[in-house]
Each structure stands twice: as C-alpha cells, then as structure tokens.
Amino acid sequence: MSNILLEVNDIYTYYGPSCVIRGLSLYVKNKEIVALLGRNGNGKTTTLRSIMSLNPPKRGSIWFDGKNITGLPPHKCARLGLSLCLEGRGIFPGLSVMENLRVPVCSDNQKELLKQVFEIFPELESRKNQRAGSLSGGEQQMLAIARSLMMKPKLLLLDEPMEGLAPMICKRLISKLREINMKGVTILFSSSTAKHALDICDRVYIIEKGKIVAEYSKKEMEEKSSEILQKYLGVVR
Numbered sequence: 402m403s404n405i406l407l408e409v410n411d412i413y414t415y416y417g418p419s420c421v422i423r424g425l426s427l428y429v430k431n432k433e434i435v436a437l438l439g440r441n442g443n444g445k446t447t448t449l450r451s452i453m454s455l456n457p458p459k460r461g462s463i464w465f466d467g468k469n470i471t472g473l474p475p476h477k478c479a480r481l482g483l484s485l486c487l488e489g490r491g492i493f494p495g496l497s498v499m500e501n502l503r504v505p506v507c508s509d510n511q512k513e514l515l516k517q518v519f520e521i522f523p524e525l526e527s528r529k530n531q532r533a534g535s536l537s538g539g540e541q542q543m544l545a546i547a548r549s550l551m552m553k554p555k556l557l558l559l560d561e562p563m564e565g566l567a568p569m570i571c572k573r574l575i576s577k578l579r580e581i582n583m584k585g586v587t588i589l590f591s592s593s594t595a596k597h598a599l600d601i602c603d604r605v606y607i608i609e610k611g612k613i614v615a616e617y618s619k620k621e622m623e624e625k626s627s628e629i630l631q632k633y634l635g636v637v638r
Contacts, residue, residue: 406431406587407452407556412461414451414611421447422458423611429556429589434582436598437591439608445591446488448608449558452589453485454478466555482555486545488564494534498525501533501544506551518547521580539570543577550581557581559590563597575601599623 407429414422422444429435437445450456452463457472464470470478492501499515502525506514519526522543528536533544542562549557562578563571578601582588592598598605605622607615617625 404431405429406433406466407589408464409448409452410462410464412451412458412463414447414456414458416447416456421611422451424461425608425611425613426461427606427613427616429587432582432585432587433603434578434588434590434601436602436605437589437608438595438598438605439591439593441593443608444611445593445608446560447611449485449487449560449589449591452558453483455485479552479554482553483558484549484552484554484556485558486549486560486562488561492533492541492544492548494532496533497530498533498536498544499529502548502551505548514551514553517584518550521550521577521584522547537570539566539574542566542574546577546581550586554586556587556589559588561592562590563592563594571597595622 405428409425409427411424411426412422413420413424425444425448427435427437437448439445447456451458454470454473454475462469462471465478465481465483468481470481470483493504496504502515502518503511524540525544525547528540533541536544546557546559546562563574566574575597578588599619599622603619605617605619606613607617
C-alpha cells in the first residue's frame, strides 16, 4: 500500500524493566482517521508516546512518510510532521490563548497559521486574549489541539481527546476533527469509548495488554458493535 503514512512494526516498549507494548503493529494511511480502542491501562498512551519517540521502543521499527523514525528525538519527529496532543491537554493556564498558540511556532508564517487555526476554532479567536486557565474543559481541549495544528502536522496523534467532556461538547469536537481531516491532516487517536470511534473513524484497532488483537473497518464496527464491545471492553448493550 503506497499511501501508508505511518507504519509501526512489531514494537516493544518498556518502562524500566516492565514491558508495556509487546510486539505491536499497526498502520495508518494518508488522510485516514484511525482509532486505537481499548480499556485503560492496556497501552494506548504508551503506543502514541512510542510513535512520537517520547518512550522509544527497544525493539521493532516505526516508519513515517517513508522514513525510519525509530528512536529519532521527538523534536525531529515534529519537524517531519508528527504532532502529539496528550491526555491532560498540557496548556499553560497562566498564558493567554494567543500566547499558548504561539509557543510552538517561531517562524514568519505565524500569522497565516493562526488564520488557519481560527477558521477551524473561531471560538478560540473570540477568546484569544483570555487566560487559557479560565476556559471551559472543552475549550481547553480545543486549544490543545489547535496548538498542535500550529506545527502544520501531516499526522495528528490524539490521546483520549474526548475524555471527560460532556456529550454535546464531544459532538462539537468530533465535527472539528472531521474538518481538520478534510483539510488533509491524518489522525490517529486513542479512546476507551467505542461510540467516539464509531462517530468519526475509518478503521479501529483494538489493543489489549500492549498488543493489537483485532482490526475493524467502520462498517464492521457498525455491524458487530455489540459483539465487539462485549468481547474487548466488557460493555453489554
């Protein structure tokens, strides 16, 4: 498949002596939205951190846009077009919305990047001088994603982007992610909630104990959602 943007091959990632990711493999095609679905504690966050080289794998390989990025420093991964938005948002609450957005960018095209981001998130433009810490939870999540977009990523990695948000806010955020994807940005996101995956993804990977145990297309997820939820997430509809 020549249009593969990200390919993760048989990686093993450790925290100290503990092996958390155990022979995990997955791929993401250009302009896809792919979900990594699983219970908490099964390795979703570590997978994303491994891809971004925050926790580089000790075995296996990661290829991005035709380049082997295994063990490459995170800032070099970012320069190649990877951007990671971790759970917890990581915004600077004492800085304004505008100051948060400018943190990752030192280039002359900052004005154009801000214009593009505000087209997707007009609610942030209206609050650009407001302290980030005074925003609602949903607005803070949008700010975290908007800041990631300031890096002009080819692939956006999102860790539990809808976690803790009210259903109406989730719906708005999903609409924003669709818009980001339509502008050409590929998305890989983790979630412990199947509904979010069904609402937006093209494909779903199921992760258990640090390994991919199943892969489903959107159509398969829709047809077998009850069976899949019960088998892998312990949820009965």
